[in-house]
Amino acid sequence: MKNKILFVDDDLNVRETITELLVYKDYDVRTASNGQVALEVLEYWIPDLILCDIIMPIMDGNVLHDIIKDNHSLSSIPFIFLSAKSENFLMRKCLLDGADDFLSKPFEIDELLKVIKTKIERFEKIKMAHNNLFSGNKKSFLHEINTPLNGILGFTNVLINNEVNLEDSEIQEVYECLKISAERLNRTMQNIIIYQNLKNNKLEFRVTSNSEILKIFLNVKEKLLHNYKNQKTRISFEVDTASIKINENYLHFILFELIDNAFKFSGNGKKIVIRGKCHSDEYYELIIKDFGIGFSEDELKKIGAGQQFNREQNEQQGLGLGLFLCKFIIKHTKGVFSIVSNINKGTSIKLFLPVNN
Structure with a gap:
């Protein structure tokens, strides 16, 4: 190479x-x-x-x-x-x-x-x-691996040791917790794999890729609302259908990361607004807006792999990879990524994604 x-x-x-x-x-x-x-x-x-x-x-x-x-x-x-x-x-x-x-x-x-x-x-x-993104940030890395792993082991032990005594509803609740922990661990490992492939120049971007954005969005929304219980009313969306020149897995990753961030950084029941429509014959415009904690101008300039802001204060999960990888994928597929944010007022992310004509 x-x-x-x-x-x-x-x-x-x-x-x-x-x-x-x-x-x-x-x-x-x-x-x-x-x-x-x-x-x-x-x-x-x-x-x-x-x-x-x-x-x-x-x-x-x-x-x-x-x-x-x-x-x-x-x-x-x-x-x-x-x-x-x-x-x-x-x-x-x-x-x-x-x-x-x-x-x-x-x-x-x-x-x-x-x-x-x-x-x-x-x-x-x-x-x-040091072929690991987190060689200088071991505390966060180990936390993101150990927390869901301990959850999986702990809930498994609950089932093994209390199977006879648990009600069906309690068993179902344990299954749900197991799934959430497993999905969090899987997401962490998948993000690391994507980043390692990025570093090694192994990410594939095919010009023939296409995805139906409304279908992907509805799938992402369903998964997120499963994780964020009783928060269905927080999402206000109007997403038009269109064929996007991005691999389905990449588009799913982008939407999941950006909308999940909107949930994480805008608690207390605040609204998340998502709007998507064809901007021109060449681009589809997608806006994801929250009304949460926001970021300073200096913090936005420092967005990068492994970069997190006020992790302890905001009880932030994740390794700080999502936003960086979203920007990289969008740029590499000839799209446009922009972000505007204000402290305590929220964040607005605007994407222009290439469309199939």
Whole structure:
């Protein structure tokens, strides 16, 4: 499998020249003209190394590097600065800020290739040694595995030890609890598998995929209302039928994660509003809105794999993977994902999903 490099530089000639060289050396290369474009690429494509100019319009290299450092799923990617400015203080600042290397333009091609090879080899060793998203967040990881597992074992023991004494209604209630615990554990493991496949570039996105969104939505709604007892009146929905260019499993995953989040972060019986309709011949518009705790602008910028906010305060379940994976899948299927949120006022997620004509 080819190693992936993201090259960020506002000079078109430099981008084309370096890209041609790296492709010739059998690297998979994506380019961006500034930091903002680079962030858009990183939403659906995770490289093994980032080469970045410093002085660029819209968003320069330093700002991009700061954002990446604060993103749990991107912070370990080797980041190499390239700059026409070669002052020692600038190089020192970049390295002290956490960059992996600094090359002054013009640089020798052999030097660039050697640095790239060395940094990627080191990154591969790190990934092999810590091939788990949650190596730095073991407490949350173990909690999300042990809690449903202990539930399964505990309820199983209840059945084994009290089978004769339990009423039929009590046995049915235990079965329901067993199912909820098993589904929670299964969801956690499936999210981890999807993320690992994402990291290893093994997720498949077929252009011929199609899903009936109303059918998938009604299936998701039924499953969620089974988990959230007596909360049927919380959901207000109006979802038109349409054929979406996304695999059924992916669309089910997206709807389940986003609507489940709306439930989790808007308690006390607050409404969840879901609206879906064809926006144009090319896109279907889906809006999921809650009136819950909301997120700050700074928190929204840091959404990434494994990123959670105020877990203890909000009694938040999950590993912080769902929203990140939803964004990734939607971007990769040529859709558009946007989120607007305000503290204590709620969150509105808008999706534009490609349709089959």
